Structures are given as structure tokens and as C-alpha cells.
Amino acid sequence: MSSLIYYNSGEIPDVYRIGGKARSLSVMVGEGIRVPKFITLTVDFFESFMGSSMEELNSLLKKECTSKDEVDELVRNISELIEKKPFSAEHKGLVLSAINNYFGKTAGRYFSVRSSATDEDSAKHSFAGQLDSFLYIKLDEQLIKSIKNCFISAYSERAMSYRFINKLPFKSVRPAVIIQEMVFGEISGVLFTGNPLNNNPDQTLLNAVYGIGEGIVSGELDADSWVIDESGNIVKSSILPKKHKITFNASAGYGTKKVDVETQYVDKPSVSNKQVLQLYEIGRKIEHVFGGFPQDIEWCIKDNNIYILQSRPITIMSRINKRERKTVLDNSNIIESYPGVITPLTFSYSVRIYEMVYRRFYFLAGTSKKRIDELAATFRNKISYFNSRAYYNLNSWYEGMMLFPGYKYNKWFMENMMGVKATAKFEKERSPSFFKRLFSDYPRLLKGIFKVMYLYLFSDSIKNRFIKEFYETTGKYLNEKFEGYSNREILEKYLYVEKKTFGNWDSPIINDFTVMIFYGMLAKRIAALDIEDKAGLQNDLLCGQGDVESTKPTREIIRISNIIREDSYLYKLFSKNTEDELISIILNTKNERYDEIREILKQYISEYGFRCMNEMKLEEDTLKENPAFLFTMIKNYLRKPAIDLQDMSRKEREIRLKAEQMLFSRIKGRQKLWTRWILKNARRAIKNREQLRFMRTKVYGVFRSMFNAIGRNFERDGLIEHYKDIYFLHFNDIFELVEGRSIDTAIIKDIISARKKKLEEDNNTEPHERMYFYGDMYKRNFVEILSEDEVEYIDYGEDTKTLKGIPCSPGTIEGIAKIVLSPVDANLNGEILVAKRTDPGWVPLFPSVSGIVIERGSPLSHSAVVAREMGIPAIVGVRRVTEVIPDNERIRMNGSTGIIEKIAVE
Numbered sequence: 001m002s003s004l005i006y007y008n009s010g011e012i013p014d015v016y017r018i019g020g021k022a023r024s025l026s027v028m029v030g031e032g033i034r035v036p037k038f039i040t041l042t043v044d045f046f047e048s049f050m051g052s053s054m055e056e057l058n059s060l061l062k063k064e065c066t067s068k069d070e071v072d073e074l075v076r077n078i079s080e081l082i083e084k085k086p087f088s089a090e091h092k093g094l095v096l097s098a099i100n101n102y103f104g105k106t107a108g109r110y111f112s113v114r115s116s117a118t119d120e121d122s123a124k125h126s127f128a129g130q131l132d133s134f135l136y137i138k139l140d141e142q143l144i145k146s147i148k149n150c151f152i153s154a155y156s157e158r159a160m161s162y163r164f165i166n167k168l169p170f171k172s173v174r175p176a177v178i179i180q181e182m183v184f185g186e187i188s189g190v191l192f193t194g195n196p197l198n199n200n201p202d203q204t205l206l207n208a209v210y211g212i213g214e215g216i217v218s219g220e221l222d223a224d225s226w227v228i229d230e231s232g233n234i235v236k237s238s239i240l241p242k243k244h245k246i247t248f249n250a251s252a253g254y255g256t257k258k259v260d261v262e263t264q265y266v267d268k269p270s271v272s273n274k275q276v277l278q279l280y281e282i283g284r285k286i287e288h289v290f291g292g293f294p295q296d297i298e299w300c301i302k303d304n305n306i307y308i309l310q311s312r313p314i315t316i317m318s319r320i321n322k323r324e325r326k327t328v329l330d331n332s333n334i335i336e337s338y339p340g341v342i343t344p345l346t347f348s349y350s351v352r353i354y355e356m357v358y359r360r361f362y363f364l365a366g367t368s369k370k371r372i373d374e375l376a377a378t379f380r381n382k383i384s385y386f387n388s389r390a391y392y393n394l395n396s397w398y399e400g401m402m403l404f405p406g407y408k409y410n411k412w413f414m415e416n417m418m419g420v421k422a423t424a425k426f427e428k429e430r431s432p433s434f435f436k437r438l439f440s441d442y443p444r445l446l447k448g449i450f451k452v453m454y455l456y457l458f459s460d461s462i463k464n465r466f467i468k469e470f471y472e473t474t475g476k477y478l479n480e481k482f483e484g485y486s487n488r489e490i491l492e493k494y495l496y497v498e499k500k501t502f503g504n505w506d507s508p509i510i511n512d513f514t515v516m517i518f519y520g521m522l523a524k525r526i527a528a529l530d531i532e533d534k535a536g537l538q539n540d541l542l543c544g545q546g547d548v549e550s551t552k553p554t555r556e557i558i559r560i561s562n563i564i565r566e567d568s569y570l571y572k573l574f575s576k577n578t579e580d581e582l583i584s585i586i587l588n589t590k591n592e593r594y595d596e597i598r599e600i601l602k603q604y605i606s607e608y609g610f611r612c613m614n615e616m617k618l619e620e621d622t623l624k625e626n627p628a629f630l631f632t633m634i635k636n637y638l639r640k641p642a643i644d645l646q647d648m649s650r651k652e653r654e655i656r657l658k659a660e661q662m663l664f665s666r667i668k669g670r671q672k673l674w675t676r677w678i679l680k681n682a683r684r685a686i687k688n689r690e691q692l693r694f695m696r697t698k699v700y701g702v703f704r705s706m707f708n709a710i711g712r713n714f715e716r717d718g719l720i721e722h723y724k725d726i727y728f729l730h731f732n733d734i735f736e737l738v739e740g741r742s743i744d745t746a747i748i749k750d751i752i753s754a755r756k757k758k759l760e761e762d763n764n765t766e767p768h769e770r771m772y773f774y775g776d777m778y779k780r781n782f783v784e785i786l787s788e789d790e791v792e793y794i795d796y797g798e799d800t801k802t803l804k805g806i807p808c809s810p811g812t813i814e815g816i817a818k819i820v821l822s823p824v825d826a827n828l829n830g831e832i833l834v835a836k837r838t839d840p841g842w843v844p845l846f847p848s849v850s851g852i853v854i855e856r857g858s859p860l861s862h863s864a865v866v867a868r869e870m871g872i873p874a875i876v877g878v879r880r881v882t883e884v885i886p887d888n889e890r891i892r893m894n895g896s897t898g899i900i901e902k903i904a905v906e
Contacts, residue, residue, distance in 0.1 A: 004048060005098045006040040017042050019116030019176035024290075024311050031289045033282065035308050036112075038180035039102050041095065043118065046151060046175055049091055053081055061170045071157075071164045078155040087144050095147065099139060099179060110136045110182040110248075113146035117154045118174045131159055135212070136182055136248050136255055143179070150177045183307050184248060185300030187270050188213035191279055193287040194294030194317045195227060198786040201294050201322055201772060202230040204280050208270040210261050211245030213298055213309070220258075221245070224270045228280045239269050271301070278306060286311050292323030317783055324775035329384050329391035331769060336861050337616045339837045341388040341763045343727035344755055345707065345734070346618045350390065352731055354382040356502050358400065361509040364455060367403055375399065386771070388762035455510045463688060466507035470695055473500040477702045479606055479624070482709035487738045490706050501699045508692040515689050518682040519860060525675055529666050535807045536896030539859060540659030543809065543868035544652030545683055549691040550866045553608040554843050555645055557630070560600055561637035570597060574638055579631040587627065604630065610701030611694065613823060613841030618704045619727040625708075629824060633844040640829060643847050651871045655810055690865060697840070710734060719745055720752060728755040769856075803878055803885075805853070807898035808864035811873030813851040814903065819887040820845075832893060836882050838863040846870055851893050853900060855881050867895075875900065 006018050012026045022040040029035050047054055060078055065071045100106055115131035132153035134146040153159065154175035163170060189208035194201035207216055207223040215221030221244055227236040242261050249257040271279070279299065286308070287295050294317040298309040338346070358379050359372055372379070381396045455462070474497060482490055522541070526534050564570045574582065586594045587601065609624040623630050637643070667675055711723030719737070720726060726734065729752065736742035770785040818831035823842045826833075832851040835842070843866050846852065852867050857876035867874035873895030881900075885891060890903045 004042055004045040004094065006042055007098075007102055008038060008040070013042070016118050016172075016174070017044070017176070019043070019118050019174075019178075020312070021114065021116035021310060022176055022178050023116075025178070025180075027289060028286060028308055028311060031285070033286065033289075033308050034306060036181045036183050037103060038178050039098055040116065041147065041177040041179065043174040043176050045091070045094075045177075049087070049151070050082070050085060053085055057081060058171070061173060063170075065164060065170070068161065068164070071160050074170075075155060075157045075160050079152050082148065082152050082155070087148065092144055095144070095179075096139065103181060106139045110138060110184075110254075111143065112178075112180045112182050113137050113143060113150055114178040114180065115150040115153050116176040116178050117159070118172065118176070132156070135214070138254060142254060147177050147179075151175050183300055183302050183309075185212045185302055185307075186210070188216070188298075188300040189223065189270075190216055191283045191297040191299055192294070192314060193283045193297070194314050194322075194783075196314060196316060199316065199783045200785050201317055201320060201783060203235075204228040204283055206271075206276055206279055209245060210242055210265065210270055211247040211259075212256065213300060214256060215244070215246045215258075226276050228276065232277060232280060234273060234276060237269075239267070241266050242270060275301070275306075282306060282308065287322065292321040293318065294320070294322065319781045320772070320774040320783055321781070322774065324781075326395075327384075327773040327777055328394040329386060329768075329771045329773065330394050331389065331391045331767060332856070333858050333861060334383065334390050334392050335767070335837050335856050336839050336863070338390040339614060339617075339839055340767075341759050342390055342617050343388075343619045343759065344385075344730050345727040346616075347383070347385045347390055348731040349618065349703070350616075351380065351383060353502050355379045356498075357505045357509055358382060360503065360505060361513070362400070362403060364506060364510065365403075365513075366450075371403075375403075384777070387765060387767070388759045389767050391771075456514060459507070459510055459514065462510060463507040463692075466504070467695070469504065470501060470699075473497055474699055474702055477705070478610075478698060480702075480705060482706055483712075485709060487710050487713050490709055491735070491738050494703065494706050497699065497702060508689075508696065511685055511688045511692055514681065514685040515860065518678055518685055521678045522682045525678060526663070529663075531662070531666065533807075533896055535859070535898065536810055537659055537662060539808055539864075539868060539896070540655050540810050541663065541679060542683060542686060542865075543871070544649070544654075544656035545687050545869065548687055548865065548869045549694045550840065550843065550862060551869045553604075553611050553840075554847060554866075554870075556604055556608065557633050557844055558637060558643050558645060558847060560597075560604065561634050562642055563600070564597065564634065565638060565642060569593075571638065574631075574635055579628040579635070582631045583627060601627075601630070610697050610704075611840055613839065615697050615840055616700060618700065618707060619724065622701055622704070624701070624705075629841075629844075632824070636827070636845075636848055640848065648871055652869060655871070686860065686865065689860075690862075693862070707734075710738070719748055721749065725749075725752045725756075728752040728759075802902075803881065803900040805875040805878030805881070805898045805900070806857075806859060807894070807896050808857075808859050808861075808876050809852075809867040809872055809874035810896045811851070811871070812892065812894045812896075813873050814892040815850050815890070817853070817885050817887065817889045817891050818849075819882050819885070821882075832891060834881055834885055840866075846872055851895070853878055853881055853885075853893060855879060 006013055006022070006026075008026055008029055012023060012030060015023045018026070018040045022038075025035050025038060050057060057078065060074060060081070063070075063074060065074060099111075103109065112133060112135050114133040117131060132150055134149065137143050137146050154173060160170070162168075163173070187208055187210055189206060190213065191207075192205040195203035195205045197205060204227070206226045206228065208225075209215050209221050209223045216223050222240040222242060224240060224242070225238045226234055229235050243266055244258050245261050246256050246258055249255045251257075282299075283295065283297055286297055287293065290311065290313070294314045295311045296314045297311045300307050300309060338350075362372055362379075363369065378396045378399045381393045382400075384391045384393045477493070477497065482493075485493075523538060526538050531537055564574055573585070577585065585591070586598050605623050605627055609627070610622050612620065612622045612629065614620040615622065663675070663679075664672055707726055708723060711720070711726035714720045714726055714737075715723040729737075729748070733742070737745070737748075768784045771782045772785060773780075773782040775781055813832060816831045817834045818826075818828060820826045820828070820833055820835050823845050826845055826848075828845060828848040830848070830850050832853060833845065833849040834853045835855070837856045838852075838854055840862050842863065846866060847870065849872065852863065852872055852874040854863060854874070854876045855878055857863060859876070861876060864874055864876055873893060875893055875895055875898050878898075878900065885900075885902075892901045892903055893899070
């Protein structure tokens with residue numbers, strides 16, 4: 001093999017000899033992928049061509065550039081150096097001889113001449129569009145000129161600026177040149193084995209046009225596009241009118257020109273579905289050849305043969321290797337329980353609770369203790385901690401669902417309940433063998449069915465027993481601050497309460513499973529009907545239940561406000577005094593004038609004091625520690641007309657009745673009984689869910705009081721600076737300190753300081769919604785999966801006046817959008833509340849608004865349930881709505897369809 005020319009004979013040279021593009025083509029040829037024939041003028045050829053001028057070139061490349069102007073000057077000097085270097089007869093003869101020997105008869109044939117730099121097409125730096133290619137070149141002087149231009153393009157202003165910006169060294173840059181048989185592509189395009197539009201590595205994106213692919217690469221032509229999922233299914237296609245194409249300029253005898261597409265082909269798909277899937281399979285093979293890294297592939301079709309012209313890594317996905325284990329993190333619904341950043345104690349404590357609760361549930365559902373122990377990591381990893389935020393680890397949830405019968409349907413039910421926007425294929429999903437199904441899966445299936453049926457049939461008695469035991473355990477601690485207790489005494493009480501509550505969390509977790517099943521069944525049942533507004537109908541059917549636990553705190557605040565409104569003295573007192581002044585006057589004095597209202601307020605704080613903003617975040621104060629927000633809401637209601645609670649309930653019952661009439665008018669015979677049974681169970685389970693979730697809030701409140709007390713003890717003993725610093729320790733850190741397993745206390749304050757700093761930094765970043773991690777997660781080899789809704793609805797403005805989310809509560813409202821980032825700062829009077837996310841602590845704001853629009857959530861999220869009960873139109877899952885809709889914008893929202901419209905103001 002000549003060192004000056006590489007003939008693609010099997011052995012694949014190093015990238016520093018033939019450049020990244022040529023090496024990629026050589027690898028594909030070796031794997032049997034159809035690539036147009038080519039030879040490569042190696043780096044040695046270039047250096048031989050430059051001869052004695054190489055010394056001057058090396059000297060220029062060693063210069064350190066500190067500005068764009070210096071880069072431009074370097075480019076001019078190198079271009080002049082190469083330009084003035086003549087092509088010797090020896091080098092020219094070597095090129096022509098190589099082409100004739102390798103390609104055979106060359107008369108009438110055309111070639112492409114393409115740059116292949118030594119640092120091109122790497123995983124991190126693709127140099128896409130930075131280097132030159134010359135198409136439809138004859139075997140004449142034009143070919144020699146194109147080779148020289150390729151040499152120059154390796155040091156062009158574009159390429160050198162790219163290196164400068166990416167801090168790539170100049171001194172080792174060398175060009176090779178590919179001379180390749182020109183395929184007169186009838187159809188051409190680009191294939192991405194990871195979708196760069198939404199960052200999803202599991203999707204393949206295919207773009208195609210008539211003629212050659214230059215029109216796609218330059219962006220000059222409209223292209224058809226297809227999206228194929230990881231199972232090889234075409235999930236989306238967009239066929240556009242293709243009025244022009246780029247093709248060979250026959251009249252000039254070289255180069256390309258833009259021509260009209262024949263009329264009969266303008267609106268037709270440029271490739272068939274069969275060809276789409278053929279390209280998809282080729283793409284999968286190429287991705288595998290290059291180690292599992294997603295590829296950007298250029299291709300063309302001639303005489304029904306597919307040719308691959310180039311493949312390089314997709315730069316934005318260059319960190320991931322799809323051969324490694326994929327872990328999916330998603331915060332679709334957990335963000336309602338844990339909005340924003342959370343402290344290490346809240347997260348590590350929640351991990352413990354999730355593990356305890358789900359181990360118990362799977363035991364109740366008939367899973368053997370041995371199998372549960374084998375899946376210990378699954379239960380330990382229900383949630384993950386990334387950038388100080390909580391995420392569902394969907395791998396663990398899917399693994400858990402595989403233990404239940406009917407995984408295919410249960411998986412969909414689970415995703416539907418959790419508000420997961422897009423499914424994720426789990427790597428352990430596979431069809432079991434016949435014998436495994438016969439002797440293992442079917443018996444387990446029958447056992448699971450009987451267990452689940454038992455839990456369902458006796459769910460009421462299980463719930464009543466749970467509630468009784470819960471209050472017997474926690475009742476005496478609900479208002480306890482644990483002052484005067486030693487750390488060991490608090491720890492003993494913690495373990496006792498934890499065991500009696502979360503250790504026997506039977507009813508809440510059984511009910512959550514029931515919600516998942518029946519809500520999913522109701523969705524499937526409605527989807528089968530010929531009804532246009534299916535989502536709106538399902539929401540209407542679930543509203544107006546009355547006496548829902550989530551609405552009780554707000555209804556009670558409204559009742560208290562109405563009592564104060566009737567007393568002119570109290571009304572004036574609340575109107576003219578601040579929250580802190582009212583706390584001092586009413587709660588912290590013994591003036592008999594305030595005995596009645598003081599008792600009412602203290603009773604509210606005792607019963608609902610743990611229901612607050614961010615109530616699942618242990619580090620947050622509740623109304624028991626700081627009741628200011630209660631007084632804020634009362635003052636807010638007193639500024640508005642009195643709210644009629646009975647009228648609110650009546651309207652919701654009317655909506656519910658109308659929805660029932662519509663539903664059952666479309667169902668005949670026995671299906672009515674079946675549907676009524678599903679609807680009854682869905683309603684009951686959702687109502688129970690709110691009650692049982694409030695009990696979770698209460699026990700979290702008890703544990704918060706315990707941690708605060710230990711924190712005060714740590715502060716008193718000088719272990720930490722402030723009692724709330726305890727929340728920057730992990731749960732096990734506290735146990736180890738109290739029990740004496742860890743007595744190296746010298747670094748505790750340093751650990752707390754470092755974690756505080758990290759939390760503050762993370763608080764200034766926007767959370768990712770969904771991420772795919774590949775390999776060990778600590779390596780942070782991940783991609784953020786962008787929501788399809790974000791791509792579709794981002795252009796809200798002058799030209800596109802609609803957004804769409806998930807409809808949750810019916811009604812059409814027109815009004816002023818009020819962006820609210822924290823309920824503490826909200827002063828609302830009938831506007832449409834627009835927020836990033838909410839939790840139960842936001843609910844007291846709801847009676848002050850006419851509609852609710854939230855970036856995150858699902859139809860079963862807390863805010864959606866409460867909005868339905870209060871008769872407030874609500875839409876959730878509207879991506880980036882707080883950025884897209886300006887504050888005080890006039891909008892119209894339809895809670896039945898999920899549509900939000902901008903209203904032009906004259």
C-alpha cells in the first residue's frame with residue numbers, strides 16, 4: 001500500500017493518516033455497507049505536495065491565536081502558502097494513475113472530491129459544514145484544482161474559527177482528500193439515529209428530498225421527514241410540497257443547479273415506507289458499527305439502491321453510548337410533591353419511605369419475600385437525586401410493574417396516572433419462553449390476580465383499620481415539638497411511628513394501585529366511544545364528589561373569613577394590620593375579645609397546619625411554625641365578595657350530572673353496568689387518595705418536628721451552626737451521629753457548607769423534565785429529552801396564537817393571565833393563575849382566581865383534583881407557559897379542550 005494513496009483494501013489506517021471522514025467510510029465498507037467506491041489522498045500525500053513549504057506551514061500553525069482577527073490573519077497566510085504551491089507533474093500523474101487503476105474506465109464518469117481533515121467527524125467535534133466538497137467533477141484539470149481547494153478548506157476561515165471557538169489545537173491539523181465515484185442520486189437525505197429535534201436517542205429521524213442532499217444540508221429545500229421509534233415503527237411523518245431539487249448541471253458539464261420537480265411528484269412522499277424502514281435498519285447497523293454512538297448519516301438512492309455517503313457522531317449526543325445500560329429519570333408528577341430543589345435530608349428520608357412502602361405493597365400483592373429481597377435495588381431506587389431535585393427512576397417503576405399480571409396494560413395505566421408524557425421502552429422487556437410462561441408466569445399471574453382481587457374487595461375495611469391505627473399512633477404527636485427530649489428518645493419515637501405508619505402503609509398504597517387501574521380503565525372506556533372531547537368528559541365525570549379532603553382546608557379558610565366579615569370589629573382589625581401584627585394580637589395574647597376567633601384559628605392550625613406550601617419538603621416551615629400564610633389568605637378573601645360554598649358545590653354537581661348523561665347516552669346494554677362499576681370505583685379511589693395523602697402530610701409533619709428538635713439539640717451542642725442545618729445531612733448521617741457509629745464530627749460543618757453551596761447553585765438552574773443516562777450515572781453521560789409539546793407549542797405570539805395542555809377541569813374563561821412564582825407573593829382578584837408548578841399549599845389561592853394554567857402535572861395531580869371540586873377551569877402540562885405568556889396578557893382558556901388562546905387587544 002502506497003503511503004500517499006489509500007485504496008480501501010481492507011486494512012483501515014489511523015485517522016491521522018486519512019482523516020475522520022475517510023476512516024468512517026472505510027469502516028463501513030469493511031462491514032458490508034454500500035458506499036460509493038473511493039480512494040484517499042493521505043496526509044502523507046499532502047505533506048509530499050507541500051514539500052519544503054511544510055516547515056513554513058508548521059511554523060504558522062504553532063502560533064497562539066488570542067483573537068478572531070489573529071485567526072483570520074493566520075487563515076490568509078496559510079491559504080496564500082497553499083495556493084501558490086503548484087501541483088507537480090509527478091503528483092498529478094500519481095493521482096490520475098490511481099484513479100484509472102482503481103475505478104477502471106473513467107470516460108464520461110464524474111467524481112466527488114471531499115475534504116477529510118484529521119480532527120473531523122470526532123465524537124465531540126463533527127466540523128459539520130465547515131470543510132468543502134466538490135461534486136460532479138470530471139477527470140480533468142478541474143479535479144486537480146478541487147483537490148487543492150480541499151487542502152485549503154482544511155484551513156479555511158470557517159474551519160479555523162470552529163477550532164478556535166472549541167479550543168482545538170492548530171499545530172496537528174492535516175488534510176486528506178477523498179476522491180469518490182459520484183452517484184447521481186435520485187433521492188437523497190440525512191438519517192439521524194437519535195432525534196436531534198427532541199434529543200431522544202430512541203427515535204430515528206429521517207429527512208429526504210428529490211435530487212442530491214445539498215438542498216437539505218444548506219436548508220434551501222423543504223424536506224419530507226419521518227420519525228421511527230426504537231421498535232421500528234413509524235410514529236410520525238411530515239410530507240411537504242417539494243417544488244425544487246438540486247441536481248447535476250448537465251448544460252455546464254459540471255457542478256449542480258436547482259430545477260423544478262416534476263408536477264406528479266411534488267406532493268408525493270419522496271421515499272416509500274418500505275424504504276424508510278430499510279434506511280432505519282441501515283442506520284441501526286451503522287450505529288452499532290461505530291460503538292453505539294448515535295450517528296448523523298448522509299445517504300442517497302439510485303436505481304432503488306441505497307448508498308451511504310457519510311456517517312459521523314451526532315455532536316449533541318456524543319457523550320452517550322447506547323450499548324450501555326439506560327436509566328430514565330422523569331419528574332412529571334413528583335415535581336408536585338417536591339417542587340424545586342430539596343435538601344439531602346428530605347431526599348434521603350423519602351428514599352427510605354418509598355422503599356419501605358413498596359416492599360410492603362408487593363408483599364401484600366403476593367410477591368415472595370425472597371423475590372422482594374432479590375429486587376432490593378429496585379425498591380431502593382424508586383427516586384433519584386439530580387441537581388438537588390427529585391426524579392422518578394422509571395427503570396425501577398417498570399421493573400416493579402413487571403411483577404404484576406398484565407404488564408403491557410399496567411405500564412400504560414401507571415404512566416397515565418403519573419403524568420408521564422412519553423413511554424420509555426425498558427431494556428428488560430422481552431417475551432418469556434413457553435415453559436417459563438407455563439410453569440412460572442401463569443401460576444404467578446393467577447396468584448397475583450387473586451391477591452389483587454382480595455385487596456380490592458376488602459379495601460374499605462383495610463382503610464378503616466389503617467385510619468384507626470394511624471391516629472392511635474400519631475394523634476399524641478401532631479402538635480408535639482419534642483422539646484426537652486434527648487436525641488435517642490426522639491429517635492426511638494421516630495422508629496416507633498415509622499414502623500406503625502409507613503411500615504403498615506397498606507391502605508394508601510393499595511388505593512394508589514386502585515386509582516391507577518380504574519382511572520386507566522375509565523380512560524380506555526371513554527377512548528372507545530365516538531366522543532370528540534374525551535379528556536374533558538373524563539374530567540367532568542370526576543368532579544363534584546363533595547367532601548374531598550383536599551378542599552377542606554380552603555373551605556374552612558373561606559368559612560373563617562365569612563365569620564370575620566360578619567364581625568365589623570374583626571373585619572377592621574384584619575384590614576388594617578399586617579400578618580405579623582395579627583399573629584401577635586390574636587394568637588400570642590390572652591385578650592378575651594379574641595377568644596372565639598383565637599380558638600377557631602388554633603383549631604385550624606392544629607387540624608390543617610401541616611398542609612402548606614412544599615409540605616413534603618421537610619426543611620419548609622408549616623403553619624404550625626409560622627402561621628403567617630393563613631392570615632395572608634384570610635386578608636385576601638376579605639378584600640373580595642363573600643364566596644358561596646354551596647353555590648360552588650351545586651355548579652360542580654351539575655357538570656358531573658351532564659357528563660353522566662352524555663356518557664351513558666352513548667353506551668348500550670350490559671356495557672352500562674360495566675362502565676358504571678368502573679366509574680364508581682375510579683371516583684371512590686380518587687376521593688380516598690386525597691384523604692390518605694393528607695394523612696401522609698400529617699406524618700411527614702410529625703417527622704419534621706422530630707428532625708427540628710434533633711437539629712436544636714445539635715445546635716445547642718455546637719455540632720451545627722443553626723438547627724435547620726440538619727437538613728443538609730443525610731438521614732443515615734443523623735442516625736449514625738445519634739447512635740454513635742460516627743463520631744468524627746470535625747467535618748460535619750464543612751459537609752453542610754458544601755451542600756448548601758451546591759443547593760444554592762442548583763436553585764438557579766431550570767430542572768430537566770426527562771433524562772436518559774447511559775452507564776454509571778455519576779459520569780453524567782445523559783441527554784435531556786425535550787417534550788413534544790415544547791417543540792409544538794413554543795411559537796405562541798403574533799403568528800401562532802394558541803397553546804395546548806392537558807385539560808383537567810371544565811369551563812371557558814377569558815381574562816388576564818397572572819404569572820405567580822410563589823403563593824406567598826400572590827395578590828389575586830379573579831385573574832387566571834399561571835404557574836410553573838403547584839402543590840397543596842397553593843390551594844387557598846384557588847378561590848381568588850377564575851382559571852388555572854400550570855406547566856407541569858397530570859389530570860390526577862392534586863391541583864387538578866381540587867380545581868374540579870371547586871369548579872375552576874384548569875389546564876396542566878403546558879410546557880414553558882410562564883415564559884411564553886407575558887404577565888398581564890389577556891387570554892382565553894378552555895378547561896375542556898386544553899386550548900389557550902391569546903386575545904388581541906384593540
